[in-house]
Amino acid sequence: MTKESQQFSTLRRFWVFFVSVALLILSGTFGYMSIEHMTPLDALYMTIITVATVGFHEVHPLSDPGKIFTMALIVSGTGLFFFTLTNVAVFLLSGEWRSHWEQQKNERMLRKLNDHFIICGYGRLGGSVAEELRVKAIPFVVIDNMIDNVLRARDEGFLAIKGNAADESVLSDAGLHRAKGLIAAAGNDAENVFIVLTARNLKPSLYIVARADCDESESKLRRAGAEKVVMLYRSAGKRMANLLTDPELEEYLDELSDAGNLNLRIAQYLVSEKSPLVGKSFQEVDLYNNHRINVVGYKLPGGELHTTPRPAEIIQKNGTIIVIGQGGDLEMLSQLALGEEKK
Known part of the structure; x- marks a missing residue:
């Protein structure tokens, strides 16, 4: 029903x-x-x-x-x-009254969502994504066509709706037109292709990440409109190889990527045109000495990535700075990048 x-x-x-x-x-x-x-x-x-x-x-x-x-x-x-x-x-x-009350509560919360993420599929991968977003205090909504998964998500305190994520009306109910991004994490590649196609058609500017199980699906998902495709088995293989060859490095990277580790994080920030960083070199801004932030990469506005930016390299508007630092220091850099430095 x-x-x-x-x-x-x-x-x-x-x-x-x-x-x-x-x-x-x-x-x-x-x-x-x-x-x-x-x-x-x-x-x-x-x-x-x-x-x-x-x-x-x-x-x-x-x-x-x-x-x-x-x-x-x-x-x-x-x-x-x-x-x-x-x-x-x-x-x-x-218990119909409880179901009706929860439905009304979900709809009220959905109407308030803005710049949120939509997680399509609440399996093991979708559940892990949801947990990471919760720790980072990022708003999101879960879509799943299995009522058991929807109820499980709601028991975890997540906003969730039942339906086929490839259905335009379901995506609209999830606030797709106000959403910032979508994660296609359904159980099979064919379903993820349909989800990506529908979402891209409804909102061309939406940022979409999709999972894939086989190499053939990667190109299909990209043609359907996914910006990023995560190959689970390929990623798992790389990680297992790193654990064998460089276990200490892998442990360090895990610490950086762990959303629960609030002391040290890796993040990236887009530099706006009104940022005081624009036109200055990395040596001039000296993020390490001034803000205790390590610069590990810099992406030019055209997309070219410099993994070790030179001290003399000039920061341009719409460039992206990739850094490692602590929560409070990263917040300061975020304001600098946006041109909203606290006085």
Whole structure:
């Protein structure tokens, strides 16, 4: 059952009650006016005290047809009461109220998301990505077509919706047009290709990273619109080889990439045109001595990467500085790169 049909079913259950009560009162009022020739107010009064079964005295003695009509009205009112009571009990005991409440809460939170990431698929890879983003306090939403995975994500405190991430309406519900990026981490390469195609078509400027299990899928995902493709087995192979040949280096890199390590991190910053760094050399800004930050790379605006930028190299606008440093120092560099240095 879709989200819309679930909401319609819940609302319909209560609208049926209100409409039935209104029709019963209208029927009773017109019935007394027709059978007993009562005024509209007297007829409405008789209908209310009859349906409510409060036992007040009639407006005037009823005729035999009036008594039969009153009995029918009492039976109808009692039946409606037990019908409503049964539906309310089912609604509460089945846990449907909790599901409905969580759905409404999810929708409110989704409407507030902006510059967030969308994780498509909450398997082992999607779960790891979600945990990293949570530690870094980066907003995100999970999409998965398995209800068990959605509930597991919600139990972890993540915002998650059920649906096919290759469906335009599901991506729209996840706030794709306000999103900063998307991670296609579904269980198979074909599904990831469809997800990337749909997302790229909906938002051409979206930054997309996709997983792939085989080499053939890498080129397909890039043609579909993925900026980066992560080959899981290739990455795992490189890491295992590094563990064998350079275990200390691999441990150091793990420390840098660990989102939980707040003392030392590796990060990159795009230099805006209003940054005071623009036009200065790395030797002039001297990030190490002034901010205790090590520069490990510099990417030119055209995309060329210098892994060891020379001290005399000039920092250009729209260039990207890759650094290693501590949290507070990196925050200072972030403000410098944006041209928002604290005074």
